[in-house]
Amino acid sequence: MAPHSSIRLRPSGPDDAGPVAEALARNRAHLRPWDPHRPPDYFTARFQAERLADPSARRWLLADGTRVVGEATLSSIALGAFRNAILGYWIDAAYLNRGLATRAVEEVCRAARDELGLHRVEASTLLANAASQRVLRKCGFELFGTAPLYLHIDGEWRDHHLFQRILHNGPPNQAS
Template sequence: MINDSSIRLRPATPDDAERVAEALVRNRAHLRPWSPHRPADFFTARAQANLLADPSARRWLLVDPTPADGPRVVGAATLSNIALGPFRSANLGYWVDAEYTRRGLATRAVEEVCRAAREELGLHRVEAGTVLANTASQGVLRACRFELIGTAPRYLHIDGEWRDHRLFQRILHDGPPNAAP
């Protein structure tokens, strides 16, 4: 797990809901250009507790334990749409707090999540997409050995419009599906 400059990456639990909601409210404007429209209740602890309890996804939090008012969530990474069987794949999403960008936290979080995807879930591949203008996120993916697999026109409704996305994948292993955990 990440443990650099006191920032740690750890699995999320429903008990983290209030701090996740606080982080999302704090970063609402920062994340808006890269995020779908979110209803107001998305930014509540109740909505975040429901998302954190969802068994169809695995979530990790970047946590800074040093603030005087207690540990602060400063980012997250999520594997969603986890498919097992012969596909063994998932979608990756991640974000970092506006005050913590450009420290390599996203790169280290993505690397750790890919390790967990391979070693703990036995996944074969992880896919991620970015809006065309999100060059910082594309740099993270390239640094983490993701390869560009194409551009998807009008892929997701982001910040009020259907946006084209660059799609990336990382092959984690080429062993047979039944050899994975």
């Protein structure tokens, strides 16, 4: 993250469950149009502790001091010949239009390449999510298709644009 900003991107840890639950509860209405249906317990520290401990994903938090103001996640991480992950992210409604999503996506892609040895990162957006599409394009993602009825978001199956970023063209790590 930029040195002049008080907001830092850092890996999530077990002690983050409470602040993440608070951030998600605070942003429930803001995120509803972009998210699947969330049961009430999703917004609890207990649920978030389980989610943050899931070894199948890597999560980074945007934090303004102790206040969580966003998250970026790599999930469905595949190694071997594919070396791919799916990127998701969100930003607190009070922190929009500060370049935080762009900075987080860039840093997570760097970690995907340099720390995980991934070749490709994929992301999807609802067709109407122009802001997220701008972030992805700024970060070097290319639109490669549109998937009809791709995800169940805000109560309906919805079409999504599919984006990808090729991180490098070198051979996969032979140890994985």
